[in-house]
Amino acid sequence: MRIPSLVIGDLKAAIPIVQGGMGVGISRSGLAGAVANCGGIGVISSVQIGFDDPDFEKNSEAANQRALRKHIRRAKEISPNGIIGLNIMVAVNNYDATARIAVEEGIDLIISGAGLPMSLPGLVEGSNTKIAPIVSSGKAAKVICKMWDKKHNRIPDLIVVEGPEAGGHLGYSLDDLNNDNKDLAQIVIEVIEEIKPYEEKYGRKIPVVAGGGVYTGKDVAKYLKLGAAGVQIATRFIATEECDADIKYKMEYLKCKKEDIEIVVSPVGMPGRAIKNVFMKNIKKKSENEKISRCYNCLKPCNPKDTPYCISKALINSVNGNVDQGLLFTGSNGYRLNKIVKVKDLIDEIITECEKEAE
Numbered sequence: 001m002r003i004p005s006l007v008i009g010d011l012k013a014a015i016p017i018v019q020g021g022m023g024v025g026i027s028r029s030g031l032a033g034a035v036a037n038c039g040g041i042g043v044i045s046s047v048q049i050g051f052d053d054p055d056f057e058k059n060s061e062a063a064n065q066r067a068l069r070k071h072i073r074r075a076k077e078i079s080p081n082g083i084i085g086l087n088i089m090v091a092v093n094n095y096d097a098t099a100r101i102a103v104e105e106g107i108d109l110i111i112s113g114a115g116l117p118m119s120l121p122g123l124v125e126g127s128n129t130k131i132a133p134i135v136s137s138g139k140a141a142k143v144i145c146k147m148w149d150k151k152h153n154r155i156p157d158l159i160v161v162e163g164p165e166a167g168g169h170l171g172y173s174l175d176d177l178n179n180d181n182k183d184l185a186q187i188v189i190e191v192i193e194e195i196k197p198y199e200e201k202y203g204r205k206i207p208v209v210a211g212g213g214v215y216t217g218k219d220v221a222k223y224l225k226l227g228a229a230g231v232q233i234a235t236r237f238i239a240t241e242e243c244d245a246d247i248k249y250k251m252e253y254l255k256c257k258k259e260d261i262e263i264v265v266s267p268v269g270m271p272g273r274a275i276k277n278v279f280m281k282n283i284k285k286k287s288e289n290e291k292i293s294r295c296y297n298c299l300k301p302c303n304p305k306d307t308p309y310c311i312s313k314a315l316i317n318s319v320n321g322n323v324d325q326g327l328l329f330t331g332s333n334g335y336r337l338n339k340i341v342k343v344k345d346l347i348d349e350i351i352t353e354c355e356k357e358a359e
């Protein structure tokens with residue numbers, strides 16, 4: 001099938017692929033800029049983005065803010081005509097300040113999940129920054145449209161539907177995940193249905209992109225045929241030269257087998273998907289929680305007094321290549337990665353495969 005462009009208001013991505021934001025530090029300016037350069041939408045993850053700033057241990061908030069500006073500018077330098085987005089999790093403590101800085105820096109798009117981004121329209125008011133919630137059900141899409149319409153006279157510019165095969169924190173109960181109760185295709189159809197009244201009211205389409213387990217061009221064609229305007233892909237981009245993580249981090253995915261991927265409960269109480277590595281095995285063996293000597297005050301639902309480990313520290317260890325002390329988030333297809341390629345070659349492969357599929 002012919003690959004369509006992804007139109008979000010006055011933005012037009014030649015390739016309907018949004019690279020999913022990956023924290024901590026897995027998608028910064030290097031990966032986002034490379035994806036944007038190929039015509040997709042490159043997404044920087046905001047969470048603890050300043051982890052390698054010399055001042056991070058002393059003043060993480062200031063370090064993160066500096067790094068955020070730096071990486072938005074750098075991504076735009078790498079891809080002056082490309083589309084750059086920022087992923088901000090609703091669960092982070094400094095949500096409003098992060099969004100405001102991104103708007104000041106002229107970010108094209110803010111994508112927000114891990115909670116309902118109710119305040120987001122107010123934070124971008126008066127700017128040209130587009131806004132996109134991440135949802136895991138038709139119900140969540142409807143609630144967001146209803147609240148944004150009522151309070152802000154606005155609807156989303158894009159909706160990302162994240163299914164149960166995604167990596168990182170997941171918007172499902174353990175029961176749904178263990179029993180395969182949910183299916184991305186079904187949720188995409190539900191979301192498209194639920195947003196129709198709002199599209200009619202505002203006289204415009206809300207493009208919906210499908211993410212979580214999208215791996216091949218055939219997968220992309222499947223969701224386009226269902227009515228999605230594009231896809232969000234994250235895990236596949238880990239095995240690229242431009243991915244911002246240490247090579248030792250990338251190698252863990254190349255080594256990983258299907259049975260090494262499991263659902264874990266992160267310290268913030270949400271289920272997530274990760275590789276069962278040395279770190280994860282040690283956490284399970286421990287009967288006592290880790291003593292947290294330094295709290296980065298990152299996520300609202302985390303209490304340093306009763307968390308089994310510090311998720312910021314575990315993710316920073318990972319991106320730095322300290323993989324045996326690190327948490328390795330992955331989508332369910334992480335075990336299929338078998339070589340490190342250039343972003344351009346990966347995108348070309350996906351497009352060629354997608355175009356081979358019949359209409």
Ligand SMILES: Cc1cc2nc3c(=O)[nH]c(=O)nc-3n(C[C@H](O)[C@H](O)[C@H](O)COP(=O)(O)O)c2cc1C
Nearest residue numbers: 020021022023166167168212213233234235329331
């Ligand atoms: C290593 C990793 C880190 C992630 N970090 C974030 C994040 O910081 N914020 C977020 O909203 N989603 C995060 N995600 C979810 C992705 O953005 C994406 O929606 C999802 O993984 C798509 O599924 P796929 O990985 O199967 O392509 C992460 C995923 C991975 C694999």
